[in-house]
Amino acid sequence: MTxxxxxxxxxxxxxxxxxxxxxxxxxxxxxxxxxxxxxxxxVPLVIGISYAFQAVNLLRPFxxxxxxxxxxxxxxxDRKFWLALSNTFWWTIGSIxxxxxxxxxxxxxxxxxxxxxxLVQALVFLPWxxxxxxxxxxxxxxxxxxxxxxxxxxxxxxxxSEPFNILGDPNLAMWGPVTAxxxxxxxxxxxxxxxxxxxxxxELYEAAEIDGATAWQTFTKIxxxxxxxxxxxxxxxxxxxxxxxxxLIFVMTGGGPANSTQILSTYIFTTAFRKLDFGYASAIAVAxxxxxxxxxxxxxxxxRKLVKI
Amino acid sequence: MRxxxxxxxxxxxMAGSTASAETLKLVEVITSPERTKVLQAQVDAFxxxxxxxxxxxxxxxxxxxxxxxxxxxxGGDIPDVVEMPDRWAGIYKDKLVDLxxxxxxxxxxxxxxxxxLDMGRQTDGKSARMIPxxxxxxALFYNxxxxxxxxxxxxxxTMEDFMAASKAVSELDGKYGYCLRGGPGGLNGWIxxxxxxxxxxxxxxEDGKSTLNQPGSVEGIQFLIDMYQNGYAPKDSVxxxxxxxVAGFYSGTCAFLDQDPDALIAVSExxxxxxxxVIPMPVGPAGKAFPTIGFAGWSMFDTSADKDLSWKLIAHxxxxxxxxxxxxxxxxIPIHEGAEQDPHFRTEQFAGWFETLNGEEYxxxxxPTYLEQFGYFADSIALETSQEAxxxxxxxxxxxxxxxxxxxxxxxxxxxxQ
Numbered sequence: 001m002t003x004x005x006x007x008x009x010x011x012x013x014x015x016x017x018x019x020x021x022x023x024x025x026x027x028x029x030x031x032x033x034x035x036x037x038x039x040x041x042x043v044p045l046v047i048g049i050s051y052a053f054q055a056v057n058l059l060r061p062f063x064x065x066x067x068x069x070x071x072x073x074x075x076x077x078d079r080k081f082w083l084a085l086s087n088t089f090w091w092t093i094g095s096i097x098x099x100x101x102x103x104x105x106x107x108x109x110x111x112x113x114x115x116x117x118x119l120v121q122a123l124v125f126l127p128w129x130x131x132x133x134x135x136x137x138x139x140x141x142x143x144x145x146x147x148x149x150x151x152x153x154x155x156x157x158x159x160x161s162e163p164f165n166i167l168g169d170p171n172l173a174m175w176g177p178v179t180a181x182x183x184x185x186x187x188x189x190x191x192x193x194x195x196x197x198x199x200x201x202x203e204l205y206e207a208a209e210i211d212g213a214t215a216w217q218t219f220t221k222i223x224x225x226x227x228x229x230x231x232x233x234x235x236x237x238x239x240x241x242x243x244x245x246x247x248l249i250f251v252m253t254g255g256g257p258a259n260s261t262q263i264l265s266t267y268i269f270t271t272a273f274r275k276l277d278f279g280y281a282s283a284i285a286v287a288x289x290x291x292x293x294x295x296x297x298x299x300x301x302x303x304r305k306l307v308k309i
Numbered sequence: 310m311r312x313x314x315x316x317x318x319x320x321x322x323m324a325g326s327t328a329s330a331e332t333l334k335l336v337e338v339i340t341s342p343e344r345t346k347v348l349q350a351q352v353d354a355f356x357x358x359x360x361x362x363x364x365x366x367x368x369x370x371x372x373x374x375x376x377x378x379x380x381x382x383x384g385g386d387i388p389d390v391v392e393m394p395d396r397w398a399g400i401y402k403d404k405l406v407d408l409x410x411x412x413x414x415x416x417x418x419x420x421x422x423x424x425x426l427d428m429g430r431q432t433d434g435k436s437a438r439m440i441p442x443x444x445x446x447x448a449l450f451y452n453x454x455x456x457x458x459x460x461x462x463x464x465x466x467t468m469e470d471f472m473a474a475s476k477a478v479s480e481l482d483g484k485y486g487y488c489l490r491g492g493p494g495g496l497n498g499w500i501x502x503x504x505x506x507x508x509x510x511x512x513x514x515e516d517g518k519s520t521l522n523q524p525g526s527v528e529g530i531q532f533l534i535d536m537y538q539n540g541y542a543p544k545d546s547v548x549x550x551x552x553x554x555v556a557g558f559y560s561g562t563c564a565f566l567d568q569d570p571d572a573l574i575a576v577s578e579x580x581x582x583x584x585x586x587v588i589p590m591p592v593g594p595a596g597k598a599f600p601t602i603g604f605a606g607w608s609m610f611d612t613s614a615d616k617d618l619s620w621k622l623i624a625h626x627x628x629x630x631x632x633x634x635x636x637x638x639x640x641x642i643p644i645h646e647g648a649e650q651d652p653h654f655r656t657e658q659f660a661g662w663f664e665t666l667n668g669e670e671y672x673x674x675x676x677p678t679y680l681e682q683f684g685y686f687a688d689s690i691a692l693e694t695s696q697e698a699x700x701x702x703x704x705x706x707x708x709x710x711x712x713x714x715x716x717x718x719x720x721x722x723x724x725x726x727q
Contacts, residue, residue: 168545257548258696273376
C-alpha cells in the first residue's frame with residue numbers, strides 16, 4: 001500500500017508528513033551545525049571532565065583507570081589549590097576593576113570631539129594588537145630595576161622605599177601582571193563601551209539639557225542605564241576570560257615567587273605539563289569551570305533584574 | 310587523549326616531509342640561534358659526506374621543550390636522533406638504543422673520557438643510552454674590581470671566605486656579594502651547598518632515605534637563606550633565572566656567580582678578560598666541594614628506521630673535531646681526552662673548570678635525574694619551596710624535610726622498578 005492510495009480525493013497529500021515537516025525536518029537542517037558543535041565543543045568537554053575522575057599520568061601510563069572522586073578529595077586538602085584560588089580571585093578583581101573603569105573613562109573621552117582624536121583612538125587600541133607574550137616580556141623588563149624605568153619612578157614618587165623589582169616581592173608581585181593586564185585589556189572595554197555610547201540617541205541629552213540636568217545627572221540617568229546591558233555582558237565575558245588567562249602571569253613571574261602569583265590556570269598548566277598528571281589537572285579545571293559557571297549565572301540573573309528593557 | 314595526540318601528530322607527519330629511508334629526523338631541545346647555527350653547519354658537513362642523506366632538524370625552544378617533546382613521542386612522531394638532556398634520560402631510557410657496542414667499535418671510542426662514558430650510562434649504570442656532547446660544570450666567577458674595592462685580597466677558597474667576601478662587597482653602595490639564583494634552575498645551587506656543608510654528595514643512604522635533611526645539608530640550605538636574608542644578594546634575586554644572574558654579574562651588580570661555561574659566552578662579550586676570573590667552588594667544613602655537573606648528549610630512538618645511519622650521525626657529531634668546535638661555541642666542557650690542551654681552554658677564565666675536574670677536593674655531583682619525577686621536582690616543587698624559604702615563610706629544616714620526603718618516595722619507586 002502506498003501513501004497515494006491512502007489519500008482521499010480532495011485532501012492534501014502533504015498531510016501525512018505533517019509531523020515530519022514541522023517536528024523533524026527543521027532539525028535535519030540544523031543537524032550539520034549541531035553535529036559540528038557537538039564534535040568540537042561537547043565531546044572534548046565531556047572527555048575533559050571525565051579525566052577529572054580518572055588517573056591519567058603520562059609518566060605512569062599503565063596506572064590509569066577510574067578513581068571516582070579521589071582527585072577532588074586531593075584537591076580539597078591541597079593547600080596550593082586554595083592559595084591559587086584566592087590569587088585567581090585577586091588577579092581577576094584587580095584586573096577587571098581597573099580595566100573597566102579606565103576603559104569606561106576612555107570611551108567617554110573618545111565619545112567627545114577634540115583635536116587629534118583619530119590619532120589617540122589609533123594609539124589606544126594598540127595594546128590589543130601586541131601579542132601577549134611580547135607585552136608580558138616587555139612589562140617584565142620594565143619592572144626590572146637594572147633595565148627598566150618603573151622601579152626608579154616608583155621610588156622617586158615615594159611608593160617604593162628603594163628601586164627594586166616588585167615581581168620579586170611576594171606581597172607586590174601580583175601587581176606586575178595586573179598592570180600589564182590592565183594595559184592590555186583597556187581597549188576591549190573602550191571599544192565595546194564606545195560603540196554602546198554612540199548608539200544612545202542624542203535627543204535624550206538635548207532634552208536633559210533643556211530640563212537643566214547637571215552633568216552627573218545626565219550620566220547617571222541617561223548614559224549609565226543605556227550602557228548597563230553592555231556593561232553587564234562585557235564584565236561577565238572579561239571576568240571569565242581573565243580568570244582563565246595565564247599567559248601574562250606565566251611569562252612574567254611563572255607563578256612565583258613562592259606561589260604568590262600562582263592562579264588556577266597556571267596551576268592547571270604546571271600540573272598537566274610539568275607533573276604530567278592530566279587527571280589532577282582536569283579536576284582543578286572542572287573546579288574552575290564550576291566556579292565560573294556559578295558566577296555567570298549570578299551575573300545573568302542580576303542583569304535581568306537590573307536591566308528593564 | 311592519546312588518540313587525539315596521535316591523530317594530531319599523524320596529521321603533522323603527513324603535512325611534513327614524507328619519510329624516505331635517507332631522511333633522518335633530529336630534534337634539538339636546548340635551542341638558541343647560535344647553537345642551531347653550529348648544529349646546522351655540522352649537519353651540513355654530514356650530509357655532504359653522505360650523499361643522498363637528508364637530516365631534518367627540529368628545534369624546540371628549551372622553555373617548552375619538555376612538554377612538546379613528550380607530546381611528540383606520545384603521539385608517535387618519534388625522531389631518529391635526539392638531543393637528550395640528562396634529566397629526561399630516565400623517562401625515555403626504555404625507548405633509547407644502547408650504544409655500548411657501537412662505541413666499542415667506533416674509531417674515536419677510545420678517547421672518550423671515563424666521565425663521558427659513565428654519564429652516558431647513568432640511567433642504569435650499564436647501557437649507554439647516549440653519548441654526552443659536553444658537560445655543564447659549576448665553578449665560581451668573580452669580579453676582580455669589586456673584590457678590590459671591597460678590600461678582599463684573595464678570592465674565596467672556603468665557604469666561610471665566601472660568606473665574608475660577600476658581606477664585604479655588599480657593604481658597597483648598591484653592590485651585592487652573590488648573584489643568587491632563586492628562580493628557575495636554582496636547584497643546582499641548593500644541592501651543591503647542601504652537599505658541600507654536609508661533606509657528602511650521595512643523595513640516598515643505604516636505606517634509600519634522602520640525605521637532604523641531614524643536619525649538614527640543612528646547614529647548606531641555611532647558608533643560602535642567610536646570604537639572601539642578610540642582604541648579600543639582591544632583593545629580587547629570589548626570582549632570578551639564568552639570564553638575570555648572568556646580567557647581574559656582568560653589569561657589576563654582584564661580585565660572585567656560580568655557573569657553567571655557557572655563561573662565559575655572555576660574560577666575556579661584555580667584560581674585559583682581566584676584570585674577572587673563574588675558580589672552583591669554595592670547599593666546606595670537610596675540605597671538599599661538590600659542584601653539580603650536568604650534561605646532555607645525543608641519543609637514538611629504537612624506532613629509527615635506519616639505525617646505522619643514525620649512529621653515523623651521532624658519531625659525526627661526537628667526533629673530537631666536531632665536539633671541540635661544539636664545546637667552544639656552545640660553552641660546555643669537551644668529551645674527548647686531550648681537549649684541554651687547546652689554547653681556547655687554557656685561559657684564566659676556563660681554569661676554574663679544569664681545576665675542578667682535576668682537583669682531589671672537588672667531587673662533581675650528578676643530580677638524580679634517573680628519577681621519573683625529577684624534572685617536576687626541580688622545576689616546580691624545589692622552585693616554589695626554596696622561594697618560600699628565602700622569603701622566610703618556611704625554615705631551612707622544613708624545606709629539607711619536604712624535599713627529602715619527595716625524593717625518598719621517588720627513589721623507592723625507582724628501586725622497585727629496577
